Amino acid sequence: MRKQSLRRTCVALATVTALSLAATACGGTTKNDVQKEGSGAGAVAGKADPNAATKKGLTVGFLPKQVNNPYFTSADKGGEKALTELGSTYKEVGPSSATDTAGQVSYVNTLTQQQVNAMAVSAQDPGALCTALKQAMRNGVKVVTYDSDTKTGCRNAFVSQASAEDLGRTEVQLLARQIGYKGEIAILSAAQTATNQNTWIGYMKDELKDPKYKDVKLVKIAYGNDDPQQSFQQTQGLLQEHPHLKGIISPTTVGIKAAAQYLSGSKYKGKVELTGLATPNDMRKYVKNGTVDAFELWDPARLGDLAARTAVALSSGQITGKEGETFKAGSTTYTIGRDGVISLGKPTVFDAENIDRFDF
Template sequence: MSLATVRTRRLTLAVATVTVLALGATACGGTTKNDTDKKSGSAVTGKADANAETKKGLKIAFLPKQVNNPYFTIADTAGKKAVEELGSTYQEVGTSSGTDTSGQVSYVNTLTQQQVNAIAVSAQDPGALCTALKQAMKNGVSVVTYDSDTKTDCRQVFVSQASAEDLGRTQVQQLAKQIGGKGEIAILSAAQTATNQNTWIDFMKEELKKPEYKDIKLVKVAYGDDDAQKSFQQTQGLLQEYPDLKGIISPTTVGIKAAAQYLSGSKYKGKVKLTGLGTPNDMRAYVKNGTVDAFELWDPNKLGELAARTAVALQSGQITGAEGQTFKAGGMGTYTIGKDGVVSLGKPTVFDAKNIDQYKF
């Protein structure tokens, strides 16, 4: 073995040793906004540069839970506007059913094959999309979830409508106030597997454990699958099964509208209180005719826009999804990525007869 060869091998060993030590120091030192993204399956490597130039000519795809859902139409239209404003190309794909998880998986696989740069997806199921999304990330596709999350290692950033805890607890607080703090209540949810719905419901149950709700009893969680007819029928079924029901929480825009439609034409109008998450345009008539006192929601326009801007920021290398990173979202301001790669849009807005006409979405 030559002297040159020995020196080369010693140098290689030294570099490897320094590299291992550096990686060990990073693992012990916590996450900073400059850390390399280490999420399983992620194609993102290197450090984030908040001042990196925004890339143009990207292909950004939106995959909502349900393409014909008015709520997602609003959100995705805003996403389209933001994508095009940033100089990139937008497309929306998806199923017409709010429960077709296999259809969502197929769309992710197709988008990956089409070599889109980023996917913004509202997951119908917390785990069903994971394999497909991880493969997408390995292929260099940035993955953002919005409205409904998947597992944390199956995407880079989740754009949350608001704090899940805030949303769950405030809906209980709204209904408790409306029914005078006592009586039987029910929840009319969307799909039984919907990540966001189940997270909010868990916080609702936690809120109901507080002493001030000792006279309120949650009798049932029903599922309308984000289908208007089924949600209407589930509302009817709840009132037949529980004739003493005092209130319903429906944390889904399709569900609350269907429930309001049923209550509005029944003997329960004004007697059984209804709250939850709805859009002002859907609920305006029911607030004005006395069926609904108050409900809440975030602005889906802003949710869609933030999802789009987050996707572009990921592809531009301005963020990787690590906690503490910040990025500019145009006129929306600067956002900070929180724990588990979550970006929160902000506090929900409560709509009632006094303010509902101020909102047009």
């Protein structure tokens, strides 16, 4: 049994919108990425009471893939702001590397031992955290995944940044228009194990089967491991290996920034198109100097906000994670979909015409 007094620790919160493009991959899962384990025992427990009062004084731990990463800093500060508004406490722990899965397991255990009421986790690996997360749930901790999911039986709900299918297909559509539906293309991904990256790439490949892409050829998938230097070098390697490359898709904020940095200072600027997932603040100068035509993303602060509000709704008994349940988060009412998935909404496309209207 957890003591109520340990549920009431207070931590100060701050809002953020700016992201530098050292950001890590938007590497996680999305609406269609959910993987099942067993009967999904962790997904639903008890009966929801949508009219239950919102509890205050809760402690919610945020565990991103990587701390001090601009993408997750923005997302988690969105969660921090939401928890402050709801009268609860925000706590952040996490590894300094985006590939430290063992470290994430350790932090899940730490949050469980600290008897937080709920945790919001961006999983580096779809299955590696399951044992630790299930133990957390057995101890009464509500588990929300955001950005990158685990298996359905290892959490109560997953807050998806967008539909995986929408993200995968629209990135191909954006790049195809930019290269006139003709030429060689490559993908610069994050880690080979990143759940969302692989799911998005799967939809990219499926989209490319459409006859309208008959003259578009995917020649390679490279992995920069959400490291700026590695991603920069992978971009350079792609162009050396494929001198006729016409375009690159990088579905990771770290990768696309590194690729833009390389292209903007090379002979390939204006000749090789680049799109993917990025923040407006990170891409603004590359859009304005002609390196990048258009890219897309969701607002990570809104993602963190929804993850926090979902955690509080679960802890308050307003939802359990069952399909069809509804709850209000801020001014928006969300409906829980299949397998406990809550979708933030469709991504936004940014280009020269609208990029100055955004600041994150």
